[in-house]
Amino acid sequence: MKLIKEIKKSAKLKGKTIVLPEGTEERTLQAANEILENEIAKIILLGDKNEISNKSKEFGLEYISRATVINPKDSNKRDAYADLMVEIRKAKGLKKEEALALLDNPLFFATLMVKYGDADGEVAGADNSTGDVLRPAFQYVKTLPGISVVSGAFIMVLDNKSFGDNGIIVFADCAVHPNPTASELAEIAIATAKTTKSIIGIEPRVAMLSFSTKGSAKHEMVDKVVEATRIAKEMAPELKIDGELQADAAIVEAIGQKKAKGSEIAGKANVLVFPTLETGNIAYKLVQRMAGAEAIGPILQGMAAPINDLSRGCSKEDIVNMIAITANQA
Numbered sequence: 001m002k003l004i005k006e007i008k009k010s011a012k013l014k015g016k017t018i019v020l021p022e023g024t025e026e027r028t029l030q031a032a033n034e035i036l037e038n039e040i041a042k043i044i045l046l047g048d049k050n051e052i053s054n055k056s057k058e059f060g061l062e063y064i065s066r067a068t069v070i071n072p073k074d075s076n077k078r079d080a081y082a083d084l085m086v087e088i089r090k091a092k093g094l095k096k097e098e099a100l101a102l103l104d105n106p107l108f109f110a111t112l113m114v115k116y117g118d119a120d121g122e123v124a125g126a127d128n129s130t131g132d133v134l135r136p137a138f139q140y141v142k143t144l145p146g147i148s149v150v151s152g153a154f155i156m157v158l159d160n161k162s163f164g165d166n167g168i169i170v171f172a173d174c175a176v177h178p179n180p181t182a183s184e185l186a187e188i189a190i191a192t193a194k195t196t197k198s199i200i201g202i203e204p205r206v207a208m209l210s211f212s213t214k215g216s217a218k219h220e221m222v223d224k225v226v227e228a229t230r231i232a233k234e235m236a237p238e239l240k241i242d243g244e245l246q247a248d249a250a251i252v253e254a255i256g257q258k259k260a261k262g263s264e265i266a267g268k269a270n271v272l273v274f275p276t277l278e279t280g281n282i283a284y285k286l287v288q289r290m291a292g293a294e295a296i297g298p299i300l301q302g303m304a305a306p307i308n309d310l311s312r313g314c315s316k317e318d319i320v321n322m323i324a325i326t327a328n329q330a
């Protein structure tokens with residue numbers, strides 16, 4: 001697909017280093033091999049050196065020899081990382097022995113590599129749950145200045161080119177924050193607009209979705225979206241954003257003009273911000289399965305450094321794409 005090709009091309013130019021904590025996992029090794037063969041990014045694999053070497057031979061992965069392999073259990077950076085962890089978590093009373101024990105876990109070790117500047121980004125989740133991948137990142141990498149929540153966006157690529165920008169439309173939050181407040185929802189909208197611009201290179205037009213369009217229904221859930229739109233406009237006055245809009249009013253020109261006359265977003269949105277994680281997660285999966293859309297993500301946004309989570313059902317290709325996206329975010 002053209003978009004993914006562009007993302008890989010741009011990652012290649014950046015020459016970033018991505019750490020893969022699940023270094024002995026089969027799809028991860030295959031993805032790393034493809035990344036290294038095509039020089040899309042430099043790769044650090046975490047795990048036992050012999051196990052990685054034996055598996056690479058078994059699977060015929062000749063480019064894995066270009067990766068740096070680190071075993072978190074015997075790395076000479078453990079002491080420095082543990083000191084940094086204690087410093088970051090001093091308010092929580094973290095002790096150095098506890099930090100050293102946490103560093104045995106490759107998910108913590110990888111996060112500390114990113115925090116310390118030894119890697120530009122991390123991709124994990126082929127073998128671990130979303131919560132286990134995100135918790136170390138929340139605790140040690142934290143959010144960008146001015147952003148309090150991390151959220152997850154999907155780039156949806158549709159065959160029907162009349163939606164979004166030539167069939168490309170970004171959905172969020174589909175992965176992380178279950179029930180955002182109005183101000184958190186405003187942050188999610190701003191972060192998603194940034195992701196849209198930086199990863200796809202298109203000008204974002206953000207619709208704040210609800211079951212109401214411009215006051216057609218009255219409910220506290222609608223009030224939250226109206227308030228989030230107001231806050232987002234205040235936080236980012238240059239952003240093209242409108243709400244509250246129903247999904248049809250957001251993406252279908254004729255309906256948008258009828259229900260939200262004069263709106264510069266209605267009918268033209270290329271970014272859809274959902275009011276809750278439930279709605280966003282359900283919507284992306286339905287569009288993926290029922291409309292046959294390609295769903296690229298979740299791209300985690302709002303984190304101070306790029307750390308991305310995979311679905312445990314991911315393919316080798318999903319991991320390759322996510323490494324390229326992460327390199328672009330770095």
Ligand code: ACO
Binds near residue numbers: 131176311
């Ligand atoms: N953004 C930034 N920081 C956060 C966020 C967030 N969205 N959520 C929690 N944190 C921080 C907390 O402030 C806390 O920081 P502290 O330790 O410094 O005080 C730390 O993370 C841990 O917070 P908890 O509330 O204990 O986090 P918990 O582990 O319970 O939950 C999690 C976080 C796992 C992300 C939870 O919100 C969750 O399960 N979300 C849903 C994930 C999911 O299942 N998504 C659907 C599947 S993904 C898919 O289908 C593509």
